[in-house]
Structures are given as structure tokens and as C-alpha cells.
Amino acid sequence: MLRWRTIRNLFFPRRASTQTWMMLTFAFFVGLAVALVALYSFLVLQKQVEDAARETLREEVERVAVALEAEPDGAAVRALAGNIAGVTQREVAVARLDTTQDMWRRFIGDIDQEFFGQPEIRTARRTGVGYAERLVEGRGDEPLLYVALFRDESKLIVRLGESSTPLYRAVQKMQVTLIVGMALALVLALLGAWIAARQVNKPLMAITENARRINEGELDRAIRVRTRAAEFQDLARSLNRMAGRFRSDINELQRMHRVQNEFIGNVSHEVKNPIFAVFGYLEALGSDTLPPEQRRRYAKKGLINLERLNNLFSDLIEIAKLEYREDIIHPEIFELQDLIDDVAEILEPKALEKDMELTWENPPLEVLADRNRIRQVLTNLIDNAIAYSDEGSVRCRMRRHLDKARIEVVDTGRGIPQEHLDRIFERFYRVDTARSRKMGGTGLGLSIVKQILQAHGETIQVESTKGRGTRFWFELPLAEAIESIPEYGVNPSEDGQADAL
Numbered sequence: 247m248l249r250w251r252t253i254r255n256l257f258f259p260r261r262a263s264t265q266t267w268m269m270l271t272f273a274f275f276v277g278l279a280v281a282l283v284a285l286y287s288f289l290v291l292q293k294q295v296e297d298a299a300r301e302t303l304r305e306e307v308e309r310v311a312v313a314l315e316a317e318p319d320g321a322a323v324r325a326l327a328g329n330i331a332g333v334t335q336r337e338v339a340v341a342r343l344d345t346t347q348d349m350w351r352r353f354i355g356d357i358d359q360e361f362f363g364q365p366e367i368r369t370a371r372r373t374g375v376g377y378a379e380r381l382v383e384g385r386g387d388e389p390l391l392y393v394a395l396f397r398d399e400s401k402l403i404v405r406l407g408e409s410s411t412p413l414y415r416a417v418q419k420m421q422v423t424l425i426v427g428m429a430l431a432l433v434l435a436l437l438g439a440w441i442a443a444r445q446v447n448k449p450l451m452a453i454t455e456n457a458r459r460i461n462e463g464e465l466d467r468a469i470r471v472r473t474r475a476a477e478f479q480d481l482a483r484s485l486n487r488m489a490g491r492f493r494s495d496i497n498e499l500q501r502m503h504r505v506q507n508e509f510i511g512n513v514s515h516e517v518k519n520p521i522f523a524v525f526g527y528l529e530a531l532g533s534d535t536l537p538p539e540q541r542r543r544y545a546k547k548g549l550i551n552l553e554r555l556n557n558l559f560s561d562l563i564e565i566a567k568l569e570y571r572e573d574i575i576h577p578e579i580f581e582l583q584d585l586i587d588d589v590a591e592i593l594e595p596k597a598l599e600k601d602m603e604l605t606w607e608n609p610p611l612e613v614l615a616d617r618n619r620i621r622q623v624l625t626n627l628i629d630n631a632i633a634y635s636d637e638g639s640v641r642c643r644m645r646r647h648l649d650k651a652r653i654e655v656v657d658t659g660r661g662i663p664q665e666h667l668d669r670i671f672e673r674f675y676r677v678d679t680a681r682s683r684k685m686g687g688t689g690l691g692l693s694i695v696k697q698i699l700q701a702h703g704e705t706i707q708v709e710s711t712k713g714r715g716t717r718f719w720f721e722l723p724l725a726e727a728i729e730s731i732p733e734y735g736v737n738p739s740e741d742g743q744a745d746a747l
Contacts, residue, residue, distance in 0.1 A: 259373060268446070270440035273432070280428040283352045287421045300377055303393040303406055306334075311395050311404045320353060327354040337407035345401060355405070370394035370403060453481060520551035527551070567709070575701045579725040582651060583610045585617060586642055589624045597632050603639040604632070611644060612650045612725035617700045620722070626691040627655040627718050635659030637713070649727035654719040662710040671696045671706065 310330055317323045323340060331338035332353070339355025349544060350362070369376030376394040394405040468486050527548035533540060590606040597604040624642065631640040636660030645652055662670060669675045673693045692706075697707050699720050710716035 266443075268443035269436060270438050272435050276432050278434040280432055283428055284425055287424050292421070292557050297388045299391060300393065302390060303408065304375060304395070307393050307395045307404055308612070310406065310497040310574055311397050311402060314404065315397065315400045315402060320351065324353045335408075337405075339405040339407075341403050343401040343403070350403075364392070364394075366392045366394040366405065367403065370396040370405075374398070388416050404412060449482075453485065457485065475521050523551040524548050540548055575619060575698075577614050577616055577702075579612055579728075581610055582613045582616045582620075582644060582653070582722070583608050585621060586624060586653075589621060589628060590642060592623070592629050593632060596629070600636070601634065602632060602635060602637065604628070604641075605639065606642040608642075611646070613722040614725050614728045615722045616698075619701070623695050623698050623720070624653070624654065624655075626695050630691060631657035631659065631716070631718075633714075646724070647721060650721040650723055652719055652721050656715065656717045658715040661712040661714055662716055663707075663712055664710075667708060667710060670708065 310327075313330075314323050314326060317326055318740075320342075323342075327338050327340045330336075337355070339357055339361065341350045342353070343349075344351055355361075364378060366376035367376035369378075369529055374396055376390045376392075378394075379389050380392075381389050384729070388409050390407045390409055392405055392407045394403065396403045433595040468489075527544045530544050531548070532538060536544070586606050586608065590604060594604050596703070628640060628642055635657045636659065640657045643654050643656065666675075671692045673690055675689060696706050702722065704720055704722065706718060706720045708716065708718050
């Protein structure tokens with residue numbers, strides 16, 4: 247068992263290159279074919295040719311025997327046998343047993359006592375037909391095939407001998423040709439296997455090397471394979487796409503890691519300030535010598551900081567809900583202008599306190615969205631517009647845009663510098679940190695707006711000019727556009743409004 251495993255591992259190693267395996271595979275199967283053809287040629291085909299030659303010679307000797315039996319006397323037999331030998335270029339020997347004298351009468355051929363002792367003669371006298379093949383002195387190295395026939399009725403024995411037949415010689419030549427051809431086929435197969443394996447091995451080595459680099463973190467280098475094989479081209483493209491996706495995911499993870507670190511730092515900072523403030527005010531309120539007026543002022547400031555802390559945690563919980571709950575959005579058909587009226591009427595006193603004008607008159611439009619979530623969006627955008635504008639006006643306008651309703655919140659405030667526009671939707675990002683905290687903002691309002699609209703499949707857009715104001719806008723699908731699509735339907739909800747199915 248151990249020896250067999252050793253031999254098997256020698257010819258079929260557990261680990262070898264693709265080129266080696268292809269060479270071994272080709273060598274095994276082509277070599278097996280060569281061996282089978284050679285065995286057939288030497289064992290089967292040669293035997294069939296020999297049998298055919300013997301059968302042909304046997305038929306010939308039977309015809310000769312029949313012809314000789316028809317001759318009237320010994321002279322005629324001798325003459326006919328001589329003619330047959332001359333015409334056919336075969337060795338002919340003819341004799342007849344004289345039963346009265348129990349002696350052999352020799353007509354033609356080298357007949358002596360050794361003749362009757364030859365194996366083909368003994369077999370013919372016993373069975374009727376005998377065969378033998380042997381070398382004859384003076385005839386070179388080519389053996390002669392003898393067939394002897396004994397006719398029991400006429401007591402005639404006829405023997406024909408000839409060298410290898412043309413068919414036999416042709417078969418021998420064919421055997422040599424087959425051996426040479428199969429050997430050449432084996433060599434060409436190995437050469438073809440080496441070329442094919444090289445064509446396979448080179449792109450595999452290139453892909454393996456690039457895969458190693460990708461594993462080591464070199465994701466920026468594209469895999470290039472110089473081959474016309476479609477499978478390797480597809481594999482290279484797939485690996486490049488995979489590397490690109492890995493690169494994108496790693497960049498995103500790195501960005502998220504930075505955002506997470508920044509988020510944790512901002513949360514700890516945002517929470518720490520009001521907690522320390524509340525702690526200080528409570529400690530001061532515990533003093534017996536604190537005047538009543540100052541006590542009321544400290545209590546009021548402590549409540550403001552607690553409210554700020556409560557708003558911060560409420561916003562954080564809201565963002566977590568939007569990020570991790572897929573069912574947070576419940577679309578329904580509602581009149582958008584009615585919702586704008588509700589939000590604007592609540593925030594109008596805040597605008598009037600700053601002598602600002604808040605306008606929101608628009609034509610009615612029905613949309614499909616989550617009413618409560620869109621209320622949050624409008625409240626945050628309008629409230630921010632009022633908070634960050636010192637004078638002028640804030641307008642919430644709405645109009646049709648293709649099959650959607652476009653909602654815009656435009657203010658005439660200080661505007662946002664261009665370098666901040668790409669980051670204002672990040673958590674805790676503030677353009678003016680001191681002013682934002684003074685106004686009690688958590689820095690999460692615009693981030694919540696972005697999350698809500700993304701949950702609706704929409705985006706929030708912004709453009710701003712410093713000193714001239716800012717415009718935020720987003721879009722929502724019109725109810726009439728949704729109802730016109732056959733696969734959409736509406737069912738009335740329990741509160742009398744319509745839910746999209």
C-alpha cells in the first residue's frame with residue numbers, strides 16, 4: 247500500500263502547477279492510446295493476418311490437391327506439380343502412399359525421411375491439415391510458412407511452402423508506421439500540452455500575483471491579463487470589480503470610522519457641556535445665601551440646559567430609528583399645503599419676534615409621503631431658516647416639477663460659505679459653532695432631514711450665496727402620478743385618508 251502511494255504521488259503529485267498537470271494528463275491519455283494501439287497491432291492484428299495467411303494457403307493447397315488427384319498417372323502429377331511450383335513461386339512437395347506396399351511414392355519436392363518427420367506432415371497425417379513456420383537453410387532470415395494436406399481417399403499428401411505473404415509484409419510495415427506515428431503523436435501531444443499549459447499558466451500566474459497584492463491591501467492596481475481566452479478575461483474583469491468594491495467598501499469604512507470617532511467626540515462634548523452646566527447651577531442653588539432673583543435665574547438656565555440635553559437625546563434616538571428601522575416610513579396621500587399651513591402657523595411667532603416675514607401661500611397639491619415625517623422636515627428647514635436669518639424674509643414655496651411636487655425653503659439670511667455646503671448634513675456639523683449652541687441647536691436637524699428624505703427615496707438639495715441667503719429644496723411624488731400607475735392602488739385608512747399599497 248505504501249509503495250502504491252509512493253508511485254501514485256510520483257506521477258500524480260498532491261500539489262503541482264497547472265502546466266505540470268496538463269502535461270501529465272496529456273502524457274497519460276495519449277500514452278495509453280499509443281500502448282493500446284501497439285498491443286492491438288502486435289497481438290490482435292498480427293494474429294489475424296497470420297490466420298488469414300494460413301487460411302489462404304490452406305485453400306490453395308486444397309485446390310492443388312484436387313487438381314493433382316485428377317491426373318491419370320504419376321508423370322502427369324509430377325508435371326502439373328512442377329508447373330504449379332514454377333507459376334506460383336512456392337515450394338511444392340507431393341507424395342502418395344502405396345497401400346499395397348505401404349510405401350510412399352515421391353513425385354516432386356525435397357522428400358526424404360526428415361520430410362515425413364516435419365510437424366506439419368505429422369499433423370496432416372493425423373488430422374488432415376498441418377501448419378508450421380520455420381527457418382530454412384539457404385533461404386535467409388525470413389521464415390517459411392508450410393501447409394500440408396493429406397487426402398485420405400487418394401492417400402495423397404501435398405505440402406506448399408512460401409515466405410511471408412505481401413499482406414503479412416504490409417501489416418509489418420503498417421505496424422512500424424503505427425509505432426512511429428503514435429510516438430510522433432505523443433511528442434506532438436506533449437508539445438501541444440506544453441504550449442496550451444503555458445497559455446493557461448501565464449494568465450493564471452498574473453491573476454494569482456494580483457490576487458496576492460489585493461490580499462496585501464494593494465487595491466489600486468488593476469489586474470491586466472494578456473490573453474484571448476474569454477474565461478480569463480471575464481475572471482480578470484470580475485476580480486477588478488471585486489477589488490473596486492473592496493476599495494470602495496474600505497474607503498467607506500474608513501470614512502465611517504472617521505465619522506464615528508467625530509460623532510462620539512461631538513456627542514461627548516455636546517452632552518458634557520449641559521451636564522456640567524446643570525451640575526454647576528444645581529450646586530449654586532444649594533447655597534443658603536443665594537438671593538431669590540439669582541436663584542430663579544440659575545434655575546431657569548438649568549432648565550434650559552436640561553431641555554437642550556433632552557432635545558439632543560431625542561434627535562439621536564430619531565436618527566437611530568431612521569437608520570435601523572426599515573418600517574419607519576408610512577406613506578399616505580395628503581394635501582401638502584395643509585401641512586405647510588400647520589407648520590408655518592406654529593413657527594410664525596418666532597419669525598415675528600425677529601421682525602421677519604414668513605410666507606407660505608401655495609396652490610393645493612396632493613402627495614404620497616409620510617405626513618408626520620415630512621412635518622419634521624418642514625419644521626427643521628423653516629426653523630433653521632428663521633434661526634440663521636437676522637432680517638428679511640423666509641418663504642416656503644411649492645410647485646409642480648414633472649410628476650413630483652418640489653418644495654423649497656428660501657431665506658434672505660447670511661448664507662452658507664461654499665466650503666461648508668458639502669458637510670452641513672453631517673451630524674453635529676455647524677458652520678458657526680458658537681452661534682448654534684447659543685440658539686440651543688443640537689447640530690442634528692439637517693442630518694435628520696437627510697435621513698427622512700432618503701427613507702422616502704428622495705434627496706435634499708441646497709444652494710447658497712454668502713450674504714444673500716440660502717435655498718433648500720426637495721421633491722415628493724404627486725398622488726395623481728402614483729394613481730395613474732396600474733400596479734398602484736389606494737385604500738382608505740382608518741382615519742379617512744388614503745394609504746398607498
